Amino acid sequence: MKNQQIYLYNTLKRKKELFEPINSPFVGMYVCGPTVYGDAHLGHARPAITFDLIYRYLKHLDYKVRYVRNITDVGHLEDDCDEGEDKIAKKARLEKLEPMEVVQYYTKRYHKDMEALNVLDPDIEPQASGHIIEQIEMIKEIIEKEFAYEANGSIYFDVVKYHQSHNYGKLSRRVLDDMICNTRELEGQDEKKNSVDFALWKKAMPQHIMKWNSPWSKGYPGWHIECSAMSRKYLGQHFDIHGGGIDLLFPHHECEIAQSVAANGKEAVKYWLHNNMITVNGQKMGKSLHNFITLRELFNGDHMALTKPFNPMTLRFFILQAHYRNPLDFSNEALIAAEKGLNRLFEAQQKLMKIIPSEKGKIDVNNIKEKCYKAINDDFNTPIAISHLFDAVRFINCAFDQVETLDEKQIKSLNKLLDIFVNDIFGLKVPTSYTDNNNNNMLSGLVETLLEIRKNARKQKDFKTSDYIRDKLYELNIEIKDTKDGVLWNIKKS
RNA sequence: GGUUUCGUGGCCGAGUGGCUAGGCGGAGGUCUGCAAAACCUCUUACAGCGGUUCGAAUCCGCUCGAAACCUCCA
Numbered sequence: 245m246k247n248q249q250i251y252l253y254n255t256l257k258r259k260k261e262l263f264e265p266i267n268s269p270f271v272g273m274y275v276c277g278p279t280v281y282g283d284a285h286l287g288h289a290r291p292a293i294t295f296d297l298i299y300r301y302l303k304h305l306d307y308k309v310r311y312v313r314n315i316t317d318v319g320h321l322e323d324d325c326d327e328g329e330d331k332i333a334k335k336a337r338l339e340k341l342e343p344m345e346v347v348q349y350y351t352k353r354y355h356k357d358m359e360a361l362n363v364l365d366p367d368i369e370p371q372a373s374g375h376i377i378e379q380i381e382m383i384k385e386i387i388e389k390e391f392a393y394e395a396n397g398s399i400y401f402d403v404v405k406y407h408q409s410h411n412y413g414k415l416s417r418r419v420l421d422d423m424i425c426n427t428r429e430l431e432g433q434d435e436k437k438n439s440v441d442f443a444l445w446k447k448a449m450p451q452h453i454m455k456w457n458s459p460w461s462k463g464y465p466g467w468h469i470e471c472s473a474m475s476r477k478y479l480g481q482h483f484d485i486h487g488g489g490i491d492l493l494f495p496h497h498e499c500e501i502a503q504s505v506a507a508n509g510k511e512a513v514k515y516w517l518h519n520n521m522i523t524v525n526g527q528k529m530g531k532s533l534h535n536f537i538t539l540r541e542l543f544n545g546d547h548m549a550l551t552k553p554f555n556p557m558t559l560r561f562f563i564l565q566a567h568y569r570n571p572l573d574f575s576n577e578a579l580i581a582a583e584k585g586l587n588r589l590f591e592a593q594q595k596l597m598k599i600i601p602s603e604k605g606k607i608d609v610n611n612i613k614e615k616c617y618k619a620i621n622d623d624f625n626t627p628i629a630i631s632h633l634f635d636a637v638r639f640i641n642c643a644f645d646q647v648e649t650l651d652e653k654q655i656k657s658l659n660k661l662l663d664i665f666v667n668d669i670f671g672l673k674v675p676t677s678y679t680d681n682n683n684n685n686m687l688s689g690l691v692e693t694l695l696e697i698r699k700n701a702r703k704q705k706d707f708k709t710s711d712y713i714r715d716k717l718y719e720l721n722i723e724i725k726d727t728k729d730g731v732l733w734n735i736k737k738s
Numbered sequence: 739g740g741u742u743u744c745g746u747g748g749c750c751g752a753g754u755g756g757c758u759a760g761g762c763g764g765a766g767g768u769c770u771g772c773a774a775a776a777c778c779u780c781u782u783a784c785a786g787c788g789g790u791u792c793g794a795a796u797c798c799g800c801u802c803g804a805a806a807c808c809u810c811c812a
Binding site for chain 1: 751752759772809
Protein backbone atom coordinates (compact mmCIF):
# COMPACT_ATOMS: atom_id res chain seq x y z
CA MET A 245 0.00 0.00 0.00
CA LYS A 246 1.42 3.34 -1.03
CA ASN A 247 1.25 5.71 1.85
CA GLN A 248 -0.66 8.81 0.84
CA GLN A 249 -3.16 10.74 2.92
CA ILE A 250 -6.08 11.87 0.81
CA TYR A 251 -8.26 14.73 1.91
CA LEU A 252 -11.56 14.86 0.09
CA TYR A 253 -14.38 17.36 0.23
CA ASN A 254 -17.40 15.75 1.79
CA THR A 255 -20.53 17.57 0.68
CA LEU A 256 -22.31 16.24 3.75
CA LYS A 257 -19.92 18.08 6.07
CA ARG A 258 -19.05 20.88 3.65
CA LYS A 259 -15.38 20.50 4.39
CA LYS A 260 -12.35 18.44 3.50
CA GLU A 261 -11.91 15.27 5.48
CA LEU A 262 -9.15 12.70 5.71
CA PHE A 263 -10.10 9.69 3.63
CA GLU A 264 -10.28 6.65 5.86
CA PRO A 265 -11.94 3.66 4.20
CA ILE A 266 -14.47 1.82 6.34
CA ASN A 267 -12.70 -1.45 5.72
CA SER A 268 -9.28 -0.66 4.25
CA PRO A 269 -7.84 -1.68 1.84
CA PHE A 270 -11.30 -2.20 0.39
CA VAL A 271 -13.14 0.80 -0.97
CA GLY A 272 -16.72 0.91 -2.20
CA MET A 273 -17.63 3.67 -4.62
CA TYR A 274 -21.01 4.32 -6.21
CA VAL A 275 -21.54 6.93 -8.91
CA CYS A 276 -24.80 7.96 -10.55
CA GLY A 277 -24.56 7.00 -14.20
CA PRO A 278 -26.48 8.10 -17.25
CA THR A 279 -30.09 7.72 -18.23
CA VAL A 280 -29.75 6.01 -21.58
CA TYR A 281 -32.34 7.77 -23.68
CA GLY A 282 -29.97 9.85 -25.79
CA ASP A 283 -26.33 10.28 -26.70
CA ALA A 284 -23.95 11.35 -23.98
CA HIS A 285 -23.04 15.02 -24.08
CA LEU A 286 -20.19 17.07 -22.64
CA GLY A 287 -21.96 17.21 -19.31
CA HIS A 288 -21.83 13.44 -18.98
CA ALA A 289 -18.10 13.48 -19.55
CA ARG A 290 -17.38 15.42 -16.39
CA PRO A 291 -18.53 12.99 -13.69
CA ALA A 292 -17.29 10.07 -15.79
CA ILE A 293 -13.80 11.56 -15.96
CA THR A 294 -13.80 12.97 -12.43
CA PHE A 295 -14.67 9.67 -10.83
CA ASP A 296 -12.49 7.77 -13.25
CA LEU A 297 -9.59 9.83 -11.96
CA ILE A 298 -10.53 9.03 -8.37
CA TYR A 299 -10.93 5.35 -9.23
CA ARG A 300 -7.55 5.31 -10.97
CA TYR A 301 -5.84 7.12 -8.14
CA LEU A 302 -7.25 4.85 -5.44
CA LYS A 303 -6.17 1.83 -7.46
CA HIS A 304 -2.76 3.40 -7.97
CA LEU A 305 -2.47 3.57 -4.18
CA ASP A 306 -3.28 -0.15 -4.11
CA TYR A 307 -6.74 0.15 -2.64
CA LYS A 308 -9.05 -2.68 -3.62
CA VAL A 309 -11.82 -0.63 -5.14
CA ARG A 310 -15.23 -1.83 -6.16
CA TYR A 311 -16.61 0.84 -8.45
CA VAL A 312 -20.32 0.69 -9.21
CA ARG A 313 -21.88 2.99 -11.77
CA ASN A 314 -25.49 2.42 -12.68
CA ILE A 315 -27.32 2.60 -15.97
CA THR A 316 -30.74 4.15 -15.53
CA ASP A 317 -32.96 2.42 -18.03
CA VAL A 318 -36.28 2.56 -16.25
CA GLY A 319 -36.54 6.24 -16.85
CA HIS A 320 -37.68 8.94 -14.56
CA LEU A 321 -40.90 10.83 -14.60
CA GLU A 322 -41.06 13.59 -17.11
CA ASP A 323 -43.37 15.55 -14.85
CA ASP A 324 -44.17 15.41 -11.21
CA CYS A 325 -47.77 14.61 -11.97
CA ASP A 326 -49.72 11.49 -12.75
CA GLU A 327 -49.55 11.99 -16.48
CA GLY A 328 -45.81 11.65 -16.31
CA GLU A 329 -44.42 9.21 -18.79
CA ASP A 330 -41.00 7.87 -18.29
CA LYS A 331 -38.24 9.04 -20.57
CA ILE A 332 -37.32 5.71 -22.03
CA ALA A 333 -40.92 4.90 -22.78
CA LYS A 334 -41.50 8.25 -24.38
CA LYS A 335 -38.48 7.86 -26.58
CA ALA A 336 -39.56 4.35 -27.47
CA ARG A 337 -43.03 5.51 -28.41
CA LEU A 338 -41.69 8.30 -30.58
CA GLU A 339 -39.29 6.00 -32.37
CA LYS A 340 -41.65 3.01 -32.40
CA LEU A 341 -39.12 0.82 -30.70
CA GLU A 342 -39.12 -1.58 -27.82
CA PRO A 343 -37.96 0.29 -24.71
CA MET A 344 -35.13 -2.17 -24.28
CA GLU A 345 -34.08 -1.52 -27.85
CA VAL A 346 -33.64 2.15 -27.02
CA VAL A 347 -31.80 1.22 -23.86
CA GLN A 348 -29.41 -1.12 -25.58
CA TYR A 349 -28.74 1.26 -28.44
CA TYR A 350 -27.76 4.17 -26.23
CA THR A 351 -25.96 2.04 -23.67
CA LYS A 352 -23.67 0.73 -26.38
CA ARG A 353 -23.01 4.22 -27.65
CA TYR A 354 -22.34 5.46 -24.14
CA HIS A 355 -19.76 2.72 -23.68
CA LYS A 356 -18.07 3.65 -26.95
CA ASP A 357 -17.88 7.29 -25.89
CA MET A 358 -16.46 6.38 -22.51
CA GLU A 359 -13.89 4.15 -24.14
CA ALA A 360 -12.83 7.01 -26.39
CA LEU A 361 -12.34 9.16 -23.31
CA ASN A 362 -10.22 6.36 -21.83
CA VAL A 363 -12.65 6.06 -18.93
CA LEU A 364 -12.16 2.69 -17.26
CA ASP A 365 -15.16 0.40 -16.99
CA PRO A 366 -16.70 0.29 -13.56
CA ASP A 367 -16.45 -3.08 -11.83
CA ILE A 368 -20.22 -3.42 -11.79
CA GLU A 369 -22.62 -1.54 -14.02
CA PRO A 370 -26.09 -2.49 -12.81
CA GLN A 371 -29.21 -1.64 -14.76
CA ALA A 372 -32.24 -0.40 -12.89
CA SER A 373 -34.56 -2.62 -14.94
CA GLY A 374 -32.59 -5.64 -13.80
CA HIS A 375 -33.10 -4.76 -10.14
CA ILE A 376 -36.86 -4.26 -9.85
CA ILE A 377 -37.01 -7.05 -7.26
CA GLU A 378 -34.38 -5.39 -5.08
CA GLN A 379 -36.19 -2.09 -5.34
CA ILE A 380 -39.54 -3.61 -4.39
CA GLU A 381 -37.83 -5.33 -1.49
CA MET A 382 -36.42 -2.07 -0.22
CA ILE A 383 -39.76 -0.30 -0.58
CA LYS A 384 -41.36 -3.07 1.48
CA GLU A 385 -38.82 -2.47 4.22
CA ILE A 386 -39.52 1.24 4.23
CA ILE A 387 -43.24 0.55 4.49
CA GLU A 388 -42.61 -1.86 7.36
CA LYS A 389 -40.67 0.81 9.18
CA GLU A 390 -43.67 3.06 8.58
CA PHE A 391 -41.86 5.72 6.61
CA ALA A 392 -43.96 5.18 3.52
CA TYR A 393 -47.64 4.90 2.73
CA GLU A 394 -49.77 3.59 -0.07
CA ALA A 395 -52.17 5.75 -2.01
CA ASN A 396 -54.12 4.38 -4.92
CA GLY A 397 -51.54 1.76 -5.83
CA SER A 398 -48.60 4.12 -5.51
CA ILE A 399 -46.17 4.29 -2.62
CA TYR A 400 -44.87 7.56 -1.28
CA PHE A 401 -42.11 8.31 1.16
CA ASP A 402 -43.46 10.18 4.18
CA VAL A 403 -40.91 12.97 4.40
CA VAL A 404 -42.62 14.86 7.21
CA LYS A 405 -42.82 11.79 9.41
CA TYR A 406 -39.22 10.89 8.62
CA HIS A 407 -38.13 14.37 9.57
CA GLN A 408 -39.63 14.01 13.05
CA SER A 409 -36.95 11.50 13.98
CA HIS A 410 -34.28 12.25 11.36
CA ASN A 411 -32.96 15.15 9.41
CA TYR A 412 -34.35 15.48 5.90
CA GLY A 413 -32.25 18.17 4.27
CA LYS A 414 -28.95 17.45 5.96
CA LEU A 415 -27.10 16.96 2.69
CA SER A 416 -28.55 19.83 0.68
CA ARG A 417 -28.92 22.08 3.74
CA ARG A 418 -32.52 22.69 3.08
CA VAL A 419 -35.06 23.49 5.75
CA LEU A 420 -38.13 21.31 5.47
CA ASP A 421 -40.56 23.95 6.72
CA ASP A 422 -39.33 26.38 4.11
CA MET A 423 -39.71 23.77 1.43
CA ILE A 424 -43.29 23.04 2.42
CA CYS A 425 -44.09 26.75 2.35
CA ASN A 426 -42.33 27.41 -0.91
CA THR A 427 -43.46 24.48 -2.96
CA ARG A 428 -45.58 25.41 -5.87
CA GLU A 429 -48.98 23.85 -6.26
CA LEU A 430 -48.75 21.09 -8.80
CA GLU A 431 -51.53 19.04 -10.22
CA GLY A 432 -51.94 15.41 -9.39
CA GLN A 433 -50.44 15.70 -5.97
CA ASP A 434 -53.64 14.86 -4.13
CA GLU A 435 -52.35 11.37 -3.42
CA LYS A 436 -49.50 12.72 -1.40
CA LYS A 437 -49.93 13.65 2.24
CA ASN A 438 -47.44 16.44 1.76
CA SER A 439 -46.01 18.12 -1.30
CA VAL A 440 -42.47 17.21 -0.22
CA ASP A 441 -43.21 13.47 -0.24
CA PHE A 442 -41.66 11.58 -3.12
CA ALA A 443 -42.66 8.45 -4.98
CA LEU A 444 -41.13 5.07 -4.25
CA TRP A 445 -43.49 3.22 -6.56
CA LYS A 446 -45.87 4.61 -9.14
CA LYS A 447 -48.92 2.85 -10.46
CA ALA A 448 -48.73 2.84 -14.25
CA MET A 449 -51.28 4.42 -16.50
CA PRO A 450 -52.66 2.09 -19.19
CA GLN A 451 -50.60 3.75 -21.93
CA HIS A 452 -47.41 3.32 -19.96
CA ILE A 453 -45.32 0.66 -21.65
CA MET A 454 -42.64 -0.03 -19.05
CA LYS A 455 -44.25 -1.60 -16.02
CA TRP A 456 -43.71 -4.40 -13.58
CA ASN A 457 -45.80 -6.32 -11.08
CA SER A 458 -45.56 -5.38 -7.46
CA PRO A 459 -47.58 -6.01 -4.30
CA TRP A 460 -49.26 -2.64 -4.77
CA SER A 461 -49.93 -2.23 -8.46
CA LYS A 462 -48.58 -2.82 -11.89
CA GLY A 463 -46.20 0.08 -12.16
CA TYR A 464 -42.65 1.23 -12.00
CA PRO A 465 -40.15 2.31 -9.35
CA GLY A 466 -39.80 5.90 -8.22
CA TRP A 467 -37.09 8.23 -9.21
CA HIS A 468 -34.58 7.65 -6.41
CA ILE A 469 -34.95 4.09 -5.19
CA GLU A 470 -32.71 2.36 -7.76
CA CYS A 471 -29.51 3.92 -6.43
CA SER A 472 -30.34 3.05 -2.84
CA ALA A 473 -31.26 -0.51 -3.72
CA MET A 474 -28.37 -1.22 -6.08
CA SER A 475 -25.67 0.40 -3.98
CA ARG A 476 -26.84 -1.65 -1.01
CA LYS A 477 -26.83 -4.83 -3.04
CA TYR A 478 -23.30 -4.46 -4.33
CA LEU A 479 -21.56 -2.33 -1.72
CA GLY A 480 -23.46 -3.15 1.44
CA GLN A 481 -25.38 -1.03 3.90
CA HIS A 482 -22.39 1.18 4.60
CA PHE A 483 -19.91 2.15 1.93
CA ASP A 484 -17.24 4.75 1.37
CA ILE A 485 -17.89 7.05 -1.57
CA HIS A 486 -20.99 8.16 -3.38
CA GLY A 487 -20.48 10.48 -6.31
CA GLY A 488 -22.47 12.33 -8.91
CA GLY A 489 -23.20 15.70 -10.43
CA ILE A 490 -23.99 18.57 -8.11
CA ASP A 491 -27.37 18.90 -9.77
CA LEU A 492 -28.29 15.57 -8.21
CA LEU A 493 -27.65 16.88 -4.70
CA PHE A 494 -31.28 17.73 -4.31
CA PRO A 495 -33.61 16.00 -4.40
CA HIS A 496 -31.98 12.80 -5.66
CA HIS A 497 -29.22 12.29 -3.13
CA GLU A 498 -31.20 13.75 -0.27
CA CYS A 499 -33.90 11.18 -0.99
CA GLU A 500 -31.34 8.41 -1.24
CA ILE A 501 -30.19 9.21 2.27
CA ALA A 502 -33.74 9.20 3.58
CA GLN A 503 -34.51 5.88 1.88
CA SER A 504 -31.38 4.17 3.15
CA VAL A 505 -31.83 5.45 6.67
CA ALA A 506 -35.48 4.44 6.66
CA ALA A 507 -34.76 0.95 5.35
CA ASN A 508 -31.46 0.17 7.08
CA GLY A 509 -31.76 2.29 10.18
CA LYS A 510 -28.48 4.00 9.42
CA GLU A 511 -26.77 6.06 6.79
CA ALA A 512 -25.18 4.33 3.87
CA VAL A 513 -22.56 6.75 2.64
CA LYS A 514 -19.44 8.02 4.39
CA TYR A 515 -18.21 10.52 1.80
CA TRP A 516 -20.49 12.37 -0.62
CA LEU A 517 -18.60 13.80 -3.60
CA HIS A 518 -20.12 16.11 -6.20
CA ASN A 519 -18.68 17.38 -9.43
CA ASN A 520 -19.74 20.78 -10.76
CA MET A 521 -21.32 21.51 -14.12
CA ILE A 522 -19.93 22.27 -17.55
CA THR A 523 -21.35 25.55 -18.76
CA VAL A 524 -21.63 27.25 -22.13
CA ASN A 525 -21.51 31.01 -21.97
CA GLY A 526 -21.83 30.70 -18.23
CA GLN A 527 -24.97 28.64 -18.42
CA LYS A 528 -25.33 25.01 -17.57
CA MET A 529 -25.29 22.56 -20.45
CA GLY A 530 -28.42 20.52 -20.29
CA LYS A 531 -30.95 18.56 -22.24
CA SER A 532 -33.83 20.84 -21.48
CA LEU A 533 -31.81 23.96 -22.24
CA HIS A 534 -31.02 22.72 -25.75
CA ASN A 535 -27.47 23.99 -25.51
CA PHE A 536 -25.67 20.68 -25.23
CA ILE A 537 -22.99 19.28 -27.50
CA THR A 538 -22.81 15.50 -27.69
CA LEU A 539 -19.49 13.75 -27.35
CA ARG A 540 -19.84 12.39 -30.84
CA GLU A 541 -20.35 15.87 -32.23
CA LEU A 542 -17.24 17.00 -30.41
CA PHE A 543 -15.14 14.11 -31.68
CA ASN A 544 -16.38 14.67 -35.24
CA GLY A 545 -16.36 18.45 -35.14
CA ASP A 546 -19.96 18.26 -36.19
CA HIS A 547 -21.51 21.19 -34.36
CA MET A 548 -22.04 24.87 -35.08
CA ALA A 549 -20.05 25.95 -32.05
CA LEU A 550 -16.99 23.94 -33.12
CA THR A 551 -14.41 24.90 -35.71
CA LYS A 552 -12.83 21.44 -35.87
CA PRO A 553 -13.02 17.91 -34.46
CA PHE A 554 -11.37 17.35 -31.10
CA ASN A 555 -9.52 14.34 -29.88
CA PRO A 556 -11.23 12.78 -26.85
CA MET A 557 -8.01 13.20 -24.91
CA THR A 558 -8.26 16.95 -25.40
CA LEU A 559 -11.61 16.97 -23.64
CA ARG A 560 -10.21 14.81 -20.89
CA PHE A 561 -7.29 17.18 -20.38
CA PHE A 562 -9.59 20.20 -20.55
CA ILE A 563 -11.71 18.77 -17.76
CA LEU A 564 -8.70 17.84 -15.65
CA GLN A 565 -7.30 21.35 -16.02
CA ALA A 566 -10.12 22.62 -13.85
CA HIS A 567 -10.89 21.48 -10.34
CA TYR A 568 -13.87 19.14 -10.32
CA ARG A 569 -15.85 21.18 -7.80
CA ASN A 570 -15.78 24.39 -9.84
CA PRO A 571 -17.93 25.19 -12.83
CA LEU A 572 -16.06 24.84 -16.10
CA ASP A 573 -16.93 27.05 -19.01
CA PHE A 574 -16.77 25.37 -22.39
CA SER A 575 -15.82 27.08 -25.59
CA ASN A 576 -14.12 26.18 -28.85
CA GLU A 577 -11.25 28.51 -27.95
CA ALA A 578 -10.76 27.04 -24.49
CA LEU A 579 -10.59 23.58 -26.04
CA ILE A 580 -8.04 24.66 -28.62
CA ALA A 581 -5.94 26.08 -25.80
CA ALA A 582 -6.19 22.78 -23.95
CA GLU A 583 -5.25 20.88 -27.09
CA LYS A 584 -2.07 22.85 -27.54
CA GLY A 585 -1.11 22.46 -23.92
CA LEU A 586 -1.70 18.73 -24.03
CA ASN A 587 0.38 18.35 -27.17
CA ARG A 588 3.24 20.10 -25.43
CA LEU A 589 2.95 17.64 -22.58
CA PHE A 590 2.92 14.62 -24.89
CA GLU A 591 5.78 15.94 -26.97
CA ALA A 592 7.94 16.49 -23.92
CA GLN A 593 7.24 12.89 -22.95
CA GLN A 594 8.47 11.72 -26.35
CA LYS A 595 11.46 14.04 -26.34
CA LEU A 596 12.61 12.92 -22.93
CA MET A 597 13.72 9.57 -24.30
CA LYS A 598 15.83 11.25 -26.97
CA ILE A 599 17.85 13.32 -24.54
CA ILE A 600 21.51 12.40 -24.27
CA PRO A 601 22.26 11.91 -20.57
CA SER A 602 24.86 14.13 -18.93
CA GLU A 603 27.16 13.34 -16.05
CA LYS A 604 25.11 15.30 -13.60
CA GLY A 605 21.69 16.86 -13.98
CA LYS A 606 20.12 19.76 -12.23
CA ILE A 607 16.55 18.84 -11.46
CA ASP A 608 14.91 17.55 -8.31
CA VAL A 609 12.52 15.00 -9.75
CA ASN A 610 11.51 13.78 -6.34
CA ASN A 611 10.44 17.26 -5.40
CA ILE A 612 8.13 17.49 -8.42
CA LYS A 613 6.77 14.06 -7.65
CA GLU A 614 6.02 15.02 -4.06
CA LYS A 615 4.25 18.18 -5.21
CA CYS A 616 2.12 16.21 -7.65
CA TYR A 617 1.04 13.75 -4.99
CA LYS A 618 0.36 16.57 -2.59
CA ALA A 619 -1.91 18.25 -5.12
CA ILE A 620 -3.89 15.09 -5.86
CA ASN A 621 -4.16 14.29 -2.18
CA ASP A 622 -5.71 17.69 -1.63
CA ASP A 623 -9.20 16.84 -2.88
CA PHE A 624 -7.90 15.68 -6.26
CA ASN A 625 -6.50 19.02 -7.32
CA THR A 626 -5.53 18.03 -10.84
CA PRO A 627 -4.88 21.58 -12.15
CA ILE A 628 -2.16 22.08 -9.57
CA ALA A 629 -0.61 18.72 -10.33
CA ILE A 630 -0.68 19.56 -14.04
CA SER A 631 1.07 22.87 -13.39
CA HIS A 632 3.89 20.96 -11.69
CA LEU A 633 4.11 18.63 -14.64
CA PHE A 634 4.55 21.65 -16.89
CA ASP A 635 7.50 22.69 -14.75
CA ALA A 636 8.99 19.34 -15.65
CA VAL A 637 8.07 19.91 -19.30
CA ARG A 638 9.96 23.18 -19.39
CA PHE A 639 13.02 21.51 -17.91
CA ILE A 640 12.84 18.61 -20.34
CA ASN A 641 12.63 21.05 -23.25
CA CYS A 642 15.65 22.92 -21.96
CA ALA A 643 17.57 19.70 -21.60
CA PHE A 644 16.55 18.68 -25.11
CA ASP A 645 17.92 21.99 -26.38
CA GLN A 646 21.03 21.40 -24.28
CA VAL A 647 20.47 24.49 -22.16
CA GLU A 648 20.03 22.26 -19.10
CA THR A 649 21.30 18.83 -18.24
CA LEU A 650 19.76 15.57 -17.10
CA ASP A 651 21.58 12.47 -15.98
CA GLU A 652 20.47 8.97 -16.79
CA LYS A 653 18.79 8.38 -13.46
CA GLN A 654 16.83 11.59 -13.73
CA ILE A 655 15.66 10.76 -17.21
CA LYS A 656 14.41 7.42 -15.95
CA SER A 657 12.62 8.87 -12.95
CA LEU A 658 11.10 11.70 -15.00
CA ASN A 659 9.85 9.14 -17.46
CA LYS A 660 8.32 7.15 -14.66
CA LEU A 661 6.79 10.25 -13.12
CA LEU A 662 5.12 11.24 -16.38
CA ASP A 663 4.02 7.70 -16.99
CA ILE A 664 2.39 7.47 -13.57
CA PHE A 665 0.66 10.83 -13.58
CA VAL A 666 -0.09 11.52 -17.22
CA ASN A 667 -0.93 8.01 -18.32
CA ASP A 668 -1.96 6.00 -15.26
CA ILE A 669 -3.64 8.55 -13.01
CA PHE A 670 -4.87 11.20 -15.42
CA GLY A 671 -5.65 8.53 -17.97
CA LEU A 672 -4.29 10.58 -20.84
CA LYS A 673 -3.50 8.15 -23.59
CA VAL A 674 -0.95 9.32 -26.10
CA PRO A 675 -2.74 9.56 -29.46
CA THR A 676 -1.50 7.01 -31.94
CA SER A 677 -0.11 9.72 -34.19
CA TYR A 678 2.77 9.98 -31.73
CA THR A 679 3.52 6.31 -31.51
CA ASP A 680 2.52 4.87 -34.84
CA ASN A 681 5.61 6.05 -36.66
CA ASN A 682 7.63 3.00 -35.80
CA ASN A 683 4.78 0.54 -35.80
CA ASN A 684 4.12 0.68 -39.47
CA ASN A 685 7.28 -0.46 -41.20
CA MET A 686 6.11 0.16 -44.70
CA LEU A 687 4.90 3.67 -43.99
CA SER A 688 7.97 4.70 -42.06
CA GLY A 689 10.19 3.08 -44.69
CA LEU A 690 8.51 5.09 -47.42
CA VAL A 691 8.66 8.33 -45.52
CA GLU A 692 12.29 7.80 -44.53
CA THR A 693 13.18 7.15 -48.16
CA LEU A 694 11.48 10.33 -49.31
CA LEU A 695 13.16 12.29 -46.56
CA GLU A 696 16.50 10.88 -47.67
CA ILE A 697 15.85 12.13 -51.21
CA ARG A 698 14.76 15.48 -49.82
CA LYS A 699 17.90 15.71 -47.73
CA ASN A 700 20.08 15.23 -50.78
CA ALA A 701 18.08 17.75 -52.73
CA ARG A 702 18.52 20.30 -49.99
CA LYS A 703 22.23 19.60 -49.90
CA GLN A 704 22.37 20.52 -53.57
CA LYS A 705 20.14 23.53 -52.94
CA ASP A 706 17.45 21.96 -55.10
CA PHE A 707 14.73 23.53 -53.00
CA LYS A 708 12.11 23.00 -55.64
CA THR A 709 12.34 19.24 -55.17
CA SER A 710 12.66 19.42 -51.39
CA ASP A 711 9.65 21.68 -51.03
CA TYR A 712 7.67 19.48 -53.39
CA ILE A 713 8.28 16.47 -51.16
CA ARG A 714 7.39 18.46 -48.08
CA ASP A 715 4.15 19.80 -49.57
CA LYS A 716 3.07 16.44 -50.94
CA LEU A 717 3.64 14.72 -47.62
CA TYR A 718 1.77 17.51 -45.89
CA GLU A 719 -1.20 16.86 -48.14
CA LEU A 720 -1.03 13.26 -46.96
CA ASN A 721 -1.23 14.42 -43.33
CA ILE A 722 2.45 13.94 -42.67
CA GLU A 723 4.21 16.85 -41.03
CA ILE A 724 7.91 17.50 -41.40
CA LYS A 725 9.96 19.43 -38.92
CA ASP A 726 13.49 20.51 -39.78
CA THR A 727 15.43 20.64 -36.55
CA LYS A 728 19.13 21.07 -36.09
CA ASP A 729 19.41 17.42 -35.12
CA GLY A 730 17.79 16.21 -38.31
CA VAL A 731 14.31 15.86 -39.71
CA LEU A 732 11.42 14.73 -37.55
CA TRP A 733 8.11 13.67 -38.96
CA ASN A 734 4.76 12.70 -37.60
CA ILE A 735 1.22 12.10 -38.63
CA LYS A 736 -0.74 15.28 -38.08
CA LYS A 737 -2.89 15.44 -34.99
CA SER A 738 -6.57 16.03 -35.60
C1' G B 739 -38.97 34.32 -3.30
C1' G B 740 -35.93 30.31 -0.53
C1' U B 741 -31.20 27.38 -0.23
C1' U B 742 -26.19 27.15 -1.91
C1' U B 743 -22.01 28.73 -4.62
C1' C B 744 -19.11 32.13 -7.19
C1' G B 745 -17.03 36.96 -9.24
C1' U B 746 -8.92 36.46 -10.55
C1' G B 747 -4.75 39.58 -16.04
C1' G B 748 -6.83 39.56 -23.57
C1' C B 749 -9.10 34.24 -22.76
C1' C B 750 -9.33 29.51 -19.82
C1' G B 751 -8.18 28.40 -14.97
C1' A B 752 -5.43 27.37 -9.75
C1' G B 753 -4.63 29.76 -5.27
C1' U B 754 -8.13 30.60 1.68
C1' G B 755 -3.78 35.91 5.45
C1' G B 756 2.79 37.41 3.75
C1' C B 757 6.75 33.37 -0.43
C1' U B 758 3.92 36.87 -7.72
C1' A B 759 0.30 28.39 -10.20
C1' G B 760 -0.20 26.68 -15.00
C1' G B 761 -2.16 26.63 -20.04
C1' C B 762 -3.66 29.56 -24.43
C1' G B 763 -2.98 34.20 -26.79
C1' G B 764 0.44 38.47 -27.42
C1' A B 765 5.60 40.75 -27.72
C1' G B 766 10.80 39.90 -28.34
C1' G B 767 14.47 36.25 -29.50
C1' U B 768 16.90 31.25 -31.04
C1' C B 769 16.94 27.76 -35.02
C1' U B 770 16.17 27.74 -40.58
C1' G B 771 17.54 28.19 -47.89
C1' C B 772 12.45 29.41 -47.10
C1' A B 773 8.29 27.85 -44.51
C1' A B 774 6.06 25.37 -40.72
C1' A B 775 6.93 23.56 -36.21
C1' A B 776 9.60 23.71 -31.93
C1' C B 777 12.16 26.08 -28.03
C1' C B 778 13.65 30.27 -24.69
C1' U B 779 12.54 35.02 -22.30
C1' C B 780 8.94 38.63 -21.13
C1' U B 781 3.70 39.60 -20.30
C1' U B 782 2.01 41.11 -11.87
C1' A B 783 -4.59 40.38 -12.19
C1' C B 784 -7.82 39.38 -8.16
C1' A B 785 -16.12 43.13 -9.13
C1' G B 786 -16.91 47.85 -6.02
C1' C B 787 -16.92 50.17 -1.16
C1' G B 788 -15.93 49.80 3.94
C1' G B 789 -13.81 46.95 8.17
C1' U B 790 -10.30 43.44 10.96
C1' U B 791 -4.77 42.96 10.63
C1' C B 792 1.96 44.94 10.92
C1' G B 793 0.13 42.76 6.26
C1' A B 794 -6.01 40.55 2.47
C1' A B 795 -7.26 38.01 -3.99
C1' U B 796 -7.52 35.15 0.60
C1' C B 797 -11.22 36.83 6.93
C1' C B 798 -15.92 40.06 8.14
C1' G B 799 -19.92 43.47 6.43
C1' C B 800 -22.53 45.95 2.63
C1' U B 801 -23.44 46.97 -2.69
C1' C B 802 -23.45 45.29 -7.67
C1' G B 803 -23.25 41.05 -10.97
C1' A B 804 -23.51 35.72 -12.27
C1' A B 805 -24.69 30.57 -11.69
C1' A B 806 -26.79 25.92 -9.62
C1' C B 807 -30.78 23.67 -6.96
C1' C B 808 -36.05 24.31 -5.32
C1' U B 809 -39.40 20.40 -11.83
C1' C B 810 -36.26 15.72 -15.63
C1' C B 811 -30.98 16.76 -15.69
C1' A B 812 -24.08 14.80 -15.10
